[in-house]
Amino acid sequence: xxxxxxxxxxxxxxxxxxxxxxxxxxxxxxxxxxxxxxxxxxxxxxxxxxxxxxxxxxxxxxxxxxxxxxxxxxxxxxxxxxxxxxxxxxxxxxxxxxxxxxxxxxxxxxxxxxxxxxxxxxxxxxxxxxxxxxxxxxxxxxxxxxxxxxxxxxxxxxxxxxxxxxxxxxxxxxxxxxxxxxxxxxxxxxxxxxxxxxxxxxxxxxxxxxxxxxxxxxxxxxxxxxxxxxxxxxxxxxxxxxxxxxxxxxxxxxxxxxxxxxxxxxxxxx
Amino acid sequence: xxxxxxxxxxxxxxxxxxxxxxxxxxxxxxxxxxxxxxxxxxxxxxxxxxxxxxxxxxxxxxxxxxxxxxxxxxxxxxxxxxxxxxxxxxxxxxxxxxxxxxxxxxxxxxxxxxxxxxxxxxxxxxxxxxxxxxxxxxxxxxxxxxxxxxxxxxxxxxxxxxxxxxxxxxxxxxxxxxxxxxxxxxxxxxxxxxxxxxxxxxxxxxxxxxxxxxxxxxxxxxxxxxxxxxxxxxxxxxxxxxxxxxx
Ligand SMILES: Nc1ncnc2c1ncn2[C@@H]1O[C@H](COP(=O)(O)OP(=O)(O)OP(=O)(O)O)[C@@H](O)[C@H]1O
Ligand SMILES: [Mg+2]
Numbered sequence: 328x329x330x331x332x333x334x335x336x337x338x339x340x341x342x343x344x345x346x347x348x349x350x351x352x353x354x355x356x357x358x359x360x361x362x363x364x365x366x367x368x369x370x371x372x373x374x375x376x377x378x379x380x381x382x383x384x385x386x387x388x389x390x391x392x393x394x395x396x397x398x399x400x401x402x403x404x405x406x407x408x409x410x411x412x413x414x415x416x417x418x419x420x421x422x423x424x425x426x427x428x429x430x431x432x433x434x435x436x437x438x439x440x441x442x443x444x445x446x447x448x449x450x451x452x453x454x455x456x457x458x459x460x461x462x463x464x465x466x467x468x469x470x471x472x473x474x475x476x477x478x479x480x481x482x483x484x485x486x487x488x489x490x491x492x493x494x495x496x497x498x499x500x501x502x503x504x505x506x507x508x509x510x511x512x513x514x515x516x517x518x519x520x521x522x523x524x525x526x527x528x529x530x531x532x533x534x535x536x537x538x539x540x541x542x543x544x545x546x547x548x549x550x551x552x553x554x555x556x557x558x559x560x561x562x563x564x565x566x567x568x569x570x571x572x573x574x575x576x577x578x579x580x581x582x583x584x585x586x587x588x589x590x591x592x593x594x595x596x597x
Numbered sequence: 598x599x600x601x602x603x604x605x606x607x608x609x610x611x612x613x614x615x616x617x618x619x620x621x622x623x624x625x626x627x628x629x630x631x632x633x634x635x636x637x638x639x640x641x642x643x644x645x646x647x648x649x650x651x652x653x654x655x656x657x658x659x660x661x662x663x664x665x666x667x668x669x670x671x672x673x674x675x676x677x678x679x680x681x682x683x684x685x686x687x688x689x690x691x692x693x694x695x696x697x698x699x700x701x702x703x704x705x706x707x708x709x710x711x712x713x714x715x716x717x718x719x720x721x722x723x724x725x726x727x728x729x730x731x732x733x734x735x736x737x738x739x740x741x742x743x744x745x746x747x748x749x750x751x752x753x754x755x756x757x758x759x760x761x762x763x764x765x766x767x768x769x770x771x772x773x774x775x776x777x778x779x780x781x782x783x784x785x786x787x788x789x790x791x792x793x794x795x796x797x798x799x800x801x802x803x804x805x806x807x808x809x810x811x812x813x814x815x816x817x818x819x820x821x822x823x824x825x826x827x828x829x830x831x832x833x834x835x836x837x838x839x840x841x842x843x844x
Contacts, residue, residue: 498655499691499750503705503757504681513704517695 350586354579361572371562375553375569382552383573389466389548390538393473394531400474401481406511408486419482426479431472432540438472439463439544469541477534484530488523489515521592528585532578539574549573606631606761606792607652612661614647614816621647622658623816629761634793636803636824639813640839645796648813649763652794653683666760681709684754688766690746692738692753698725699734702753710757717756724752728782744775751782762786764795798843800828812836 364372407419426434443463450458492515500510542551553570557563605628614622621644629635637645650656651663654676663670665679693701699721706717725731728748730741738746747767754762764783768776780802787793787806795807803810803824810824812835820833828844831837 493691495687495689495691496693499685499687499693499753500705502653502655502680502683502685503753504677504709505705506677509708513708514693518693521695 350579351583354576354583357572357576357579361569361576364569371560371565372569374560375556375562375566376573378556379549379552379570379573382547382549385546386535386538386548386550387577389470389473389541389546390531390535393470393477393538394534396470396474397477397481397530397534398527400478402485404478404482405485405489408482409489411507423479423482426476429476431476431537432543434476435469435472435540435544438468438475439465442468465541465545469544469546472544473534473538473541477530477537481527481530484523484526485519488519491522492518524592525585525589528581528588532581532585535577535581536574603630605629606666607794608662608664609648609652610662610664612648612651612658612663614644614651614656614658620816622651622661624661625813625816625818626661627811627818629792629794631760631792632790633809634787634791634795634807636807636810637794637796637813638798638803638810638839638843639819640842643813644816645813646765647816649685649765649794649796652761652763653680653685655685681757682760684757684759684762686747686750686754686762686764686767688770690738690743690750690770692746692750694738697735697737698730698741698749701738701749702756705753706756720756721752724755725749727755727785728752729778742775743771744778747771747775747779748782751779751786755786761792761794764793764797766796766798768797768799800844803828812839814839 361372361376365376366373404419404423407415408423410416410419429437443461446458446461450456450461489511496514496518497510500514501507505513538548539550542548542554549570553566557566560566607627607629609625609627612622612625614620623644625644625648627635627648637648639645647656651658652665654663654670666682668675668679668682670676670679693704696704699718702721702724703714703717706712706720707714710717712720722731722734725734728751730745730748733741733745733749738749741749751762751767767783768779771779776799780799783793783795783802784806793806795802797803807824809821810827811821812819812827812831812833814835820827820831820836827836828840831840
C-alpha cells in the first residue's frame, strides 16, 4: 500500500495502471488462430465449430449457473463454520471434508446414477408415488454435483478472507452495539470481499474447465459434442485441437477479466 | 468533573477472569459514578484492558458481576443494550477502512439506532466538527493521520449517544505531536460531564481531567486516590515502584 501511494505520485502511473492489460494479446492470438483455421479450412474446422456450438452454450450455462450457486452455498458454509453454534460448525465441517475428499468425477457419477436410485428406493419404502418414479435430469444433477463440490472449496476461500480481517474490526462493530450478523454484513464481509476476489475468480476458471466432466453424465456440453463429432468424422486431431482452443479462449478471457476486477478493486480500496 | 452522585453508573464486583491458565483479573471491584473520570494505570499485563473489555462484554468473565446503568450483564439483549450505552475507543483506532469518515460515524447510527440517513449524517457532521475534522468527511481512514483517525473513532463512538466512554490507551499508538489533539478532545468531553474510564499514562491529562486514579497490578486494584495524591503520595510499595518507572 505504501509503495502504491508513492507510485501514484509519479506522473503517468495512473494512466498506465488503467491501460488494457497487455496479456490480452494472447487472447487475440488464440482467437486469430481459430479464425484462420475456420476461414482457410472450413472443412473440417468450421464444421466442428458449428457442430459443437450448442454444446458451447451448455458448457457456459452449466458453469455460470453452478458458479452463482457456489457463491451462495460457499458463503453460507463459511458462515456456518464460523458460527457460534456447535452443531452448525460440526455439520458444515463434515460437509467440507467429504466434498473435498471425494473426486469430482465420482461425485458427479454419484449424483447422476446413485442419487435417483436412492430416491426411488425411499419412494418405495414410504409408498410415495413421485419419488418411486423419480428420474434424474442430467442438467440438474450435473449442476448439483458441481455446486456441491465447489462450494466446499469456495467456503474455505471465504473463511480465509473473513479471518484475514483484523479482530479489532469486529470488536469495534460490536462495541457500537452491532449484532454478530450486522458486524458480518456491514464490516467484515465488505472487507473480506476484496481479499477473496482473485481466488474466487480463479475458482470460476477451474469450474469452467472441470465442467467438461459433466460430459460423462449425459450432459451434451462442448466436450461431449466433440466426442460425437469425432466418432462420426474420425478426425481426432482436428476435433480435439479445436475443442482445446475454444476452452483456451474462454479461460484466457476469464483470467483477464479476473485480473481487471482485481486491479479495479485494489485502486478503489485506497 | 461533576460531583459524584450516590448511585454508581458502573458497578463491578469481585470480577475474576482468566484466559486458560493465565489469570487476568483476580477479583476486581470498582464503582464509577455518573460524570466521573476514572484513570486506570498499571504495568503491562496487569489487566487494564481486560477490565475495560469486561465492562462492555467484549470479554466474558468467570466470576463476579458487572452492572452498567442498572442493567446487569447477563443475557444477549442486555449485553447489546449495554453496548449501545458504552462507547469504546481503542489503541489501534479500529476504524472501518472500507467506509469513508462520514460513513464510519453514521453506519452504527443507521443500523443499530435505526436513524434515517439524513439524521445520521447531520449528527455525524456535527460530531466531526466537534472533534475538529469537518473537512475530511469524504476521505477514507487510510488517508488520515493517526491523530485524525483517533478523533474520528471518538466521534464514531459518540454518535451512539453513549452515557459512558471507555478509552484503552487512546494515544499510545500516536506520534508525539499528535497526542495533544486527541487529549484535547477527551478533556473537552470530560468538561461536558461525560462519564469516562481511561487507561492511559498521560500524566498531564490525568491531572487536568481525572477525578480518581486507580493503580492495577497482577489483576488487582492496588491503590486508588485523587490523581495528585496518588502520584505524589502513594502509600503502596507497588504503586511507588510503578510510578518511579513512568514519572
Ligand atoms: N486474548 C488473550 N489470550 C490469552 N491471554 C490474554 C489475552 N488477552 C490478555 N491476556 C493476558 O491477560 C493478562 C492481562 O492482559 P491485559 O491486556 O488486560 O493487560 P494490560 O494491563 O492491558 O496490559 P498492556 O499495558 O500491555 O496493554 C496478561 O497476562 C495477558 O497476557
Ligand atoms: Mg492493554
